[in-house]
Amino acid sequence: xxxxxxxxxxxxxxxxxxxxxxxxxxxxxxxxxxxxxxxxxxxxxxxxxxxxxxxxxxxxxxxxxxxxxxxxxxxxxxxxxxxxxxxxxxxxxxxxxxxxxxxxxxxxxxxxxxxxxxxxxxxxxxxxxxxxxxxxxxxxxxxxxxxxxxxxxxxxxxxxxxxxxxxxxxxxxxxxxxxxxxxxxxxxxxxxxxxxxxxxxxxxxxxxxxxxxxxxxxxxxxxxxxxxxxxxxxxxxxxxxxxxxxxxxxxxxxxxxxxxxxxxxxxxxxxxxxxxxxxxxxxxxxxxxxxxxxxxxxxxxxxxxxxxxxxxxxxxxxxxxxxxxxxxxxxxxxxxxxxxxxxxxxxxxxxxxxxxxxxxxxxxxxxxxx
Numbered sequence: 001x002x003x004x005x006x007x008x009x010x011x012x013x014x015x016x017x018x019x020x021x022x023x024x025x026x027x028x029x030x031x032x033x034x035x036x037x038x039x040x041x042x043x044x045x046x047x048x049x050x051x052x053x054x055x056x057x058x059x060x061x062x063x064x065x066x067x068x069x070x071x072x073x074x075x076x077x078x079x080x081x082x083x084x085x086x087x088x089x090x091x092x093x094x095x096x097x098x099x100x101x102x103x104x105x106x107x108x109x110x111x112x113x114x115x116x117x118x119x120x121x122x123x124x125x126x127x128x129x130x131x132x133x134x135x136x137x138x139x140x141x142x143x144x145x146x147x148x149x150x151x152x153x154x155x156x157x158x159x160x161x162x163x164x165x166x167x168x169x170x171x172x173x174x175x176x177x178x179x180x181x182x183x184x185x186x187x188x189x190x191x192x193x194x195x196x197x198x199x200x201x202x203x204x205x206x207x208x209x210x211x212x213x214x215x216x217x218x219x220x221x222x223x224x225x226x227x228x229x230x231x232x233x234x235x236x237x238x239x240x241x242x243x244x245x246x247x248x249x250x251x252x253x254x255x256x257x258x259x260x261x262x263x264x265x266x267x268x269x270x271x272x273x274x275x276x277x278x279x280x281x282x283x284x285x286x287x288x289x290x291x292x293x294x295x296x297x298x299x300x301x302x303x304x305x306x307x308x309x310x311x312x313x314x315x316x317x318x319x320x321x322x323x324x325x326x327x328x329x330x331x332x333x334x335x336x337x338x339x340x341x342x343x344x345x346x347x348x349x350x351x352x353x354x355x356x357x358x359x360x361x362x363x364x365x366x367x368x369x370x
Contacts, residue, residue: 022313022316022318022319023318025062025096025097025318026066026096026097026098026309026312026313026316026318027096027309027310027313028096029092029095029096030057030095030096030097031057031058031059031060031094031095031096031097032058032095033057033058033095034055034056034057034058034090034091034094034095035055035056035057035058036053036054036055037053037054037056037148038051038052038053038054039051039052039054039137040052041103041133041134041137041205042130042133042134042137042203042204042205043204043205044133044202044203044204045203045204048104049104049105049106049107049130050103050104050105050130050133050203051081051103051104052081052101052102052103052104052134052137053081053082053090053101053102053103054099054100054101054148055090055091055093055094055099055100055101055102056094056099056148056149057094057095057097060097060149062097062149063146063149064149064150064151065097065098065099065149065150065151066098066099066150066151066154066155066156066213066312066316066317067098067099067100067101067138067148067150067151067154067155067156068090068093068098068099068100068101068155068156068157068158068216069100069101069103069131069134069135069155069156069157069158069167070086070089070090070100070101070102070103070158070159070163070216071102071103071105071127071131071157071158071159071160071162071163071164071166071167072085072086072102072104072159072160072162072163073085073159073160073161073162073163073164073219073292073293074107074161074162075113075161075162075245075253075254076107076108076113076120076123076124076127076162077107077108077109077110077113077114078107078110079107079162079163080104081102081103081104082102083293084293084294084295084297085160085218085292085293085294085295085301086102086160087102087295088295088296088301089102089295089305090102092296092305093305093309096309099148099149099150101134101138103130103131103134105126105127105130105131105166106123106126106127106130107123108120108122108123114254114256114258114259115258117184117258117259117260118184118189120259120260121184121186121189121260122189122193124165124166124169125169125186125189125190125193125201126193126201126202127162127166128166128169128170128173128199128201129193129194129200129201129202129203130201130203131157131166131167131170132170132199132200132201132203132210133201133203133204133205133210135155135157135208135209135210135211135212136204136205136206136207136208136209136210137205138150138152138155139152139208139209140205140207140208143208151317153213153317154213154315154316154317155211155212155213156212156213156214156215156216156312157170157171157212157214157215157216158215158216158217158218158308159216159217159218159220160218160219160220160292160293161218161219161220161245161246161289161292163220164216164217164218164219164220164221164237164246165220165221165222165246165253165262167215167216167217167220168215168217168220168221168222168235168268169222169223169227170210170212171212171215171232171233172215172222172227172228172229172232172233173199173227174227174229174231174232175199176190176191176198176199178227212233213233213234213315214233214234214235214236214312214315215233215234215235215236216236216237216308216312217235217236217237217238217239217265217268218237218238218239218292218304219238219239219240219243219245219246219264219289219292220237220239220246220262220264221246221247221250221253221262221263221264221265221267221268222262222263222268223260223261223262223263224263225250225263225267225268225271226271228268228271228272228275228277229275229277230275230276230277232272232275232277233277234277234278234279234311234315235268235269235272235277235278235279236279236280236281236307236308236311236312237264237265237268237269237279237281237282238265238281238282238283238284238292238304238307238308239264239265239266239281239283239284239287240283240284240285240286240287240288240289240291241266241283241284241285241286241287242286242287242288243264243287243288243289244288244289245288245289246262246264246289247261247262247263247264248264248265248266249263249264249266249267250262250263250264250267265281265283269281276349278315280307280311282303282304282307284300287300292304314365334358334359335356335357335358335359336357336358336359337357338354338355338356338357339354339355339357354366
């Protein structure tokens with residue numbers, strides 16, 4: 001495959017100038033209240049499993065806002081879009097200027113889920129199908145008046161626990177061939193759910209893409225870390241090292257040997273580093289799985305939201321990123337050094353935020369994709 005390198009370039013002189021380019025949005029709460037609109041997001045299913053609450057900042061006149069879809073936890077047999085962490089996350093990020101959405105998705109019977117690996121795969125894949133339909137719902141709406149004032153090219157997906165698991169697999173299972181055929185033929189499960197639509201699922205709004213710009217994982221994990229490859233979306237995750245519900249390293253979900261293995265932050269980020277995916281993590285030593293359920297009543301949850309905010313901000317288009325291909329001569333300046341986001345000098349690397357310091361005193365921020 002031919003490789004093409006693109007540069008995302010921005011010239012900055014100070015932190016204040018960077019903030020100004022987003023008009024003070026997306027870092028702190030600049031709106032006092034939000035509006036919530038409830039919709040059915042599937043054009044095939046009309047039920048509570050396909051209900052979604054959309055949060056928008058009241059009084060906002062911006063019509064090109066990044067969107068975050070947030071997914072509830074509940075072990076795939078419980079939970080809903082009105083849980084404390086869902087409401088607090090969506091309200092907080094909407095007050096910062098985002099459009100946010102908390103959505104329901106299909107769940108399983110508890111007995112079936114806990115006793116059948118086939119049901120576990122099927123349930124996760126159906127949840128992925130539902131969320132992909134919700135992403136397409138927004139892109140379809142954009143083409144029909146953009147009622148929610150989103151930027152269809154800047155959509156993030158994330159959640160807590162099972163919701164994070166769904167978000168991760170939505171982004172990182174790229175092809176049906178990624179999925180195993182033994183001891184369970186998961187590719188056949190995909191075909192049984194969606195037929196010709198494959199990984200796009202069976203929940204409708206076809207004709208629009210379901211790709212995302214990044215993944216937010218709060219106490220989530222992935223079934224196979226090798227699904228994270230060099231072409232994948234940025235990942236930010238937050239987890240406790242004593243989490244056994246979704247193992248911080250790798251282990252059976254819910255610490256139940258009858259449930260499929262998931263690998264948490266302790267394994268996802270080394271893989272992301274190895275393949276060059278933009279990523280960052282906030283780790284709480286000795287913490288278990290339950291702290292996010294308390295929403296903003298948990299100091300760790302508030303810290304997590306702030307960490308996510310800081311991670312997403314450099315990825316937003318309002319920072320005036322401009323594309324250049326690698327054949328363009330963009331400058332005759334001499335590079336003095338290259339640093340990472342934390343100011344540490346580094347070598348040229350792919351898929352990471354880098355700062356190029358030049359002899360004329362300017363600084364360029366680049367992400368170089370190979």
